[in-house]
Each structure stands twice: as C-alpha cells, then as structure tokens.
Amino acid sequence: MEIIQTCDEMAMACRVAARPLGLVPTMGALHAGHLSLTTQARCDNAILAVSIFVNPTQFGASEDFSSYPRSMERDLALLEEQGADLVFAPPPEEVYPAGFDTWIEPGAVAEGQEGEVRPGHFRGVATVVAKLFTIVRPDRAYFGQKDGQQVAVIRRMARDLNLGVDVVTMPTVREPDGLALSSRNAYLKPHERQAAPVIYRALCAAEQLWRSGEQDAGALRSAALAVLRSELLVESVDYVRVVDAETMVGVDAIGEQAAMVAVAARVGGVRLIDNVVLV
Incomplete structure (x- = not known):
C-alpha cells in the first residue's frame, strides 16, 4: 500500500496504475460503512485508491471542522487489511494552495435540504470531489446512500461536466438498531x-x-x-x-x-x- 500526500505524486501513481481503478473518497475516521465501499471497490477494480481528507471548505464557520474525528493510524491499518493500493492523504494546503480561487457551483440539486441549512456546503463538496476526480481519474467512484443528496450532487456534476466517472452508490450500513453508521x-x-x-x-x-x-x-x-x-x-x-x-x-x-x-x-x-x- 502506497501512501501519497501530494497531488502531483498521486496523479502520477494513478496514470501508471492498472485499470480499472476505483476511488473511495473519505474524510477518515473509517467505520463499517466506509469499508463496505472499499470492499465493493476492491472486487470491481484492478486498483483500489482511497482518499483521506477532512475537507475544510464543506464546513461552515460554526461547524465541527477542528473537532471532526481523525484516526489516521487506525484508518491506514484498516485500509491495508482491505487491500488498498493507493491512499491519498494530503494536507489542506496541498489541496487548496495559496491563491486558490476556482469553485464548482452545483445547481438546483444542491439547493434544498443540506444546501439550505448549510450554505456553501455543496460548493465545498463538489469542488473537492472534482479535484479528486481530476487527480485520480478513476473509472468508478464509490459513495454511501446515507449522504443521499451529496450522491445526487456528485452524480449530476460528473454527468454535466463529462468527467467520465461511474458514480456507484452503495446501501447505507446500519447498526442492529437501525442507526446509520457515521x-x-x-x-x-x-x-x-x-x-x-x-x-x-x-x-x-x-x-x-x-x-x-x-x-x-x-x-x-x-x-x-x-x-x-x-x-x-x-x-x-x-x-x-x-x-x-x-x-x-x-x-x-x-x-x-x-x-x-x-x-x-x-x-x-x-x-x-x-x-x-x-x-
């Protein structure tokens, strides 16, 4: 398993990787829901790439970016068990360097629900996922249904911008009492x-x-x-x-x-x- 922290190195590793390549974007603190995505991606693809990046641009000013759960050491151990080939774990300044000023503005699909309650949230989500798709150039990308509106935003973006990525939605994984894993x-x-x-x-x-x-x-x-x-x-x-x-x-x-x-x-x-x- 190769752990990569820069965009250029990740792009190069993916360019020379076997195909098809599956990407599982995460913010870390991995649980069984994430692992259901990596398991499916591992089955479907020659190469499994996983990103671990707590994306600051999808958090509002009063939200929990600084306290969001982080467990990099544990996450890497789990991904090694899952057979991940490439792990992209960049620092924020690598993804958003000084002077960064280009954003993806999703349309009507992002306006209600989370988009209404958390203004700017989906701009941050769409922008970071577009960057990941551009860096990794995956054949397939895997997301969980729990974040249903997020999946709809990403699916629409991939289609509208001809990104050439098959967006795969996996069922929500739940605790025995029904609580969605998060x-x-x-x-x-x-x-x-x-x-x-x-x-x-x-x-x-x-x-x-x-x-x-x-x-x-x-x-x-x-x-x-x-x-x-x-x-x-x-x-x-x-x-x-x-x-x-x-x-x-x-x-x-x-x-x-x-x-x-x-x-x-x-x-x-x-x-x-x-x-x-x-x-």
Missing part, C-alpha cells in the same frame, strides 16, 4: 446513542405508510415527524423532506419516479442525517 456518531453520549435510532424509525414509519398505499408526500412527512417528536432527546428537526431521488426537488405525491424521504435532526447536541429511497 463518523459523527462518536459524538453521541450513551443516553443520546440510545435515542438516536428514532431517526431511522421515523423514516421507517414513512416508508411503511407508503408501502400500505399512501402516496401523499405530506402524509409521509407527518408520519415521520410524529415519530421524531415522540423522542424527548430530539432537540430540533432541521427538515423532513420527500423529494425526487435524482433531482432532489420536493414532490407532492409519490409516482413512478423513485422518491427519497430525508431527515436531519439533532439528538442531544449531535446533528444526524439519514434517508430512505422509495422504489
């Missing part, structure tokens, strides 16, 4: 951790109502909100949205096109997101 789960105190699966229960309530024949998006949203409001440790709900799973535009009713029910809520002081796709 690096931020480490922030949860024990009593908050016990309460956190309420987010998945809320999504399941909406999904079960849909499976029973309900197509009205407002009814699905109300069902999810009722579950969230039943838990005292849910301090706030940023949104419960029912949207087209590709465009992220809100829908009034579930039709033939796949829809996504998405939730962002704070359990104690920890902000968690999750979603289910209705297909």
Whole structure:
C-alpha cells in the first residue's frame, strides 16, 4: 500500500496504475460503512485508491471542522487489511494552495435540504470531489446512500461536466438498531446513542405508510415527524423532506419516479442525517 500526500505524486501513481481503478473518497475516521465501499471497490477494480481528507471548505464557520474525528493510524491499518493500493492523504494546503480561487457551483440539486441549512456546503463538496476526480481519474467512484443528496450532487456534476466517472452508490450500513453508521456518531453520549435510532424509525414509519398505499408526500412527512417528536432527546428537526431521488426537488405525491424521504435532526447536541429511497 502506497501512501501519497501530494497531488502531483498521486496523479502520477494513478496514470501508471492498472485499470480499472476505483476511488473511495473519505474524510477518515473509517467505520463499517466506509469499508463496505472499499470492499465493493476492491472486487470491481484492478486498483483500489482511497482518499483521506477532512475537507475544510464543506464546513461552515460554526461547524465541527477542528473537532471532526481523525484516526489516521487506525484508518491506514484498516485500509491495508482491505487491500488498498493507493491512499491519498494530503494536507489542506496541498489541496487548496495559496491563491486558490476556482469553485464548482452545483445547481438546483444542491439547493434544498443540506444546501439550505448549510450554505456553501455543496460548493465545498463538489469542488473537492472534482479535484479528486481530476487527480485520480478513476473509472468508478464509490459513495454511501446515507449522504443521499451529496450522491445526487456528485452524480449530476460528473454527468454535466463529462468527467467520465461511474458514480456507484452503495446501501447505507446500519447498526442492529437501525442507526446509520457515521463518523459523527462518536459524538453521541450513551443516553443520546440510545435515542438516536428514532431517526431511522421515523423514516421507517414513512416508508411503511407508503408501502400500505399512501402516496401523499405530506402524509409521509407527518408520519415521520410524529415519530421524531415522540423522542424527548430530539432537540430540533432541521427538515423532513420527500423529494425526487435524482433531482432532489420536493414532490407532492409519490409516482413512478423513485422518491427519497430525508431527515436531519439533532439528538442531544449531535446533528444526524439519514434517508430512505422509495422504489
């Protein structure tokens, strides 16, 4: 396993690598969700490349960039076990050198949900992923469905800009009680951790109502909100949205096109997101 810290060295290593090449972009603090991506990428490709980079440009001024979980030594050990060939772990100044002033501005797919609550977030995500795609030139890139809107933004960007990358979406990996795996789960105190699966229960309530024949998006949203409001440790709900799973535009009713029910809520002081796709 080769660990690389500069853009030029990573680009060169990828240019001479066997093909196909699969990329798994991460911010580190790896868990079983990340490893489901690397496992699939390892199976699909001759070369497995993984990036570990806590991207400062996708964090707002009041968000947790400085305290975001970091565990580089452990992450590298896990990736070696996974059979990773290349690990790109650059410092921030390598990705954003002095004078950096070019950004990817995603369109309507990034406007609602996380884009509304976290202004500038998807500009940072799209820009760093575009840079990774340009440096690595992967044949395939792997992302988890938990960040459903992020996947939609990246898929749209790859298509609109003809980046030549097959964006592969993998199912959300969950704890036995339904909590979606996330690096931020480490922030949860024990009593908050016990309460956190309420987010998945809320999504399941909406999904079960849909499976029973309900197509009205407002009814699905109300069902999810009722579950969230039943838990005292849910301090706030940023949104419960029912949207087209590709465009992220809100829908009034579930039709033939796949829809996504998405939730962002704070359990104690920890902000968690999750979603289910209705297909």
